[in-house]
Amino acid sequence: PARNTWEVRIGGESSFVGFLLLNLVALNQPHSGNMMGLDMADRMCYEQAKAMGLSPNYRAFISSHKQDLVHVVYPGFRDSLPVTNLRGDVMFRNWQSIFIGNGGPVNPRIPIYSFDGRDVLADPFWPKKSIWHGSTSRGLRVVDKHCETWQADDFSVMGQSSSLTSGLLLGQQTRSCSTEFIVLCIETYKNS
Numbered sequence: 001p002a003r004n005t006w007e008v009r010i011g012g013e014s015s016f017v018g019f020l021l022l023n024l025v026a027l028n029q030p031h032s033g034n035m036m037g038l039d040m041a042d043r044m045c046y047e048q049a050k051a052m053g054l055s056p057n058y059r060a061f062i063s064s065h066k067q068d069l070v071h072v073v074y075p076g077f078r079d080s081l082p083v084t085n086l087r088g089d090v091m092f093r094n095w096q097s098i099f100i101g102n103g104g105p106v107n108p109r110i111p112i113y114s115f116d117g118r119d120v121l122a123d124p125f126w127p128k129k130s131i132w133h134g135s136t137s138r139g140l141r142v143v144d145k146h147c148e149t150w151q152a153d154d155f156s157v158m159g160q161s162s163s164l165t166s167g168l169l170l171g172q173q174t175r176s177c178s179t180e181f182i183v184l185c186i187e188t189y190k191n192s
Contacts, residue, residue, distance in 0.1 A: 021084045022077065022187045024061065024091060025049070026114040030126050033147025033159045033177025038064040041150055045185030048115040055191060061184035063134040063141035063160075065149050070099045070139030074189040081190070086113040095186075099139040103162070104169035112164070112184070120182050121164060130163045130173070131182045137170045147177035154178060 027044055035041040041060035050056040063069040073095045083092040089110045098104040106112075111119040120126045134146035145160040147153070155178045162171030164182070175181075 020081055020190060021088065022073065022081050022095060022190075023054070023058075023086055024083050024112065024187075025058070025086050025185050026112055026120045026126075026131075027183045027185060028114045028116045028118075030128065030180040031132070031183045032153035032180050033132065033150060033157065034153035035060075035150045035183065037149060037151050038062065038067060041183065044183075049185070049187075052115045054115075055187070057188050057191070058185040059188050061186050062132055062146070062150065063139070064146050065141065065143070068140045069133060069135045070096075072186060072188055077189050083186070085111060086115075086117070087111075098169060099137075101137050103137045103171050105167055106164065106169050108165075108167060112182075115185075126182050128179060128181055129165050130161045130175070130179075131169070131184055132159055132161050133170060133184075134160045135170060136160075137172060139170070145174055152177050 028048055045058035045060050046056045049058040059072050078095040082090045083095055084090050091110055092098050114120055121129055134142055136142055142160045145158055147159040148157055155176050157177040158174045159177045161173050161175045161181055162168055
């Protein structure tokens with residue numbers, strides 16, 4: 001592990017507890033493809049993190065017309081810090097490892113928590129266990145699959161998503177933007 005962290009092993013799983021990690025957290029409610037745009041999706045991540053006493057360094061885990069998901073995390077933190085859930089369970093070795101083209105396999109035994117601490121894969125408040133992402137498996141924007149820049153919830157408009165039950169964070173399912181899915185947020189940097 002990086003300096004200033006300590007590793008905890010429980011039942012063969014690694015958890016990092018400490019300062020140097022990036023949290024992947026879900027918004028406290030599902031959303032259709034109309035999030036009122038990328039800036040509002042980012043703002044929801046910022047506000048919910050801040051409300052829970054976390055650093056407000058979170059942005060939405062989505063690509064759009066002006067952003068590729070792979071570039072959301074600041075460059076100095078993309079390959080040096082593990083990506084964890086809110087409780088420190090390691091999901092990915094680092095940010096870059098999500099985007100090597102294999103869909104970002106996730107361990108189904110590691111929960112994804114919302115900012116208010118609910119496991120989105122187990123909680124019935126999120127009936128559909130899929131996330132919006134608008135990306136290719138390498139984290140690049142899919143030009144016509146981001147719900148019209150995350151501002152449309154029409155049945156006929158499509159967005160790129162992934163069913164978490166498939167075991168992939170960046171699976172490639174195209175779904176109607178009228179569907180309410182999980183929206184993830186990623187911590188983009190650490191204050192020194």
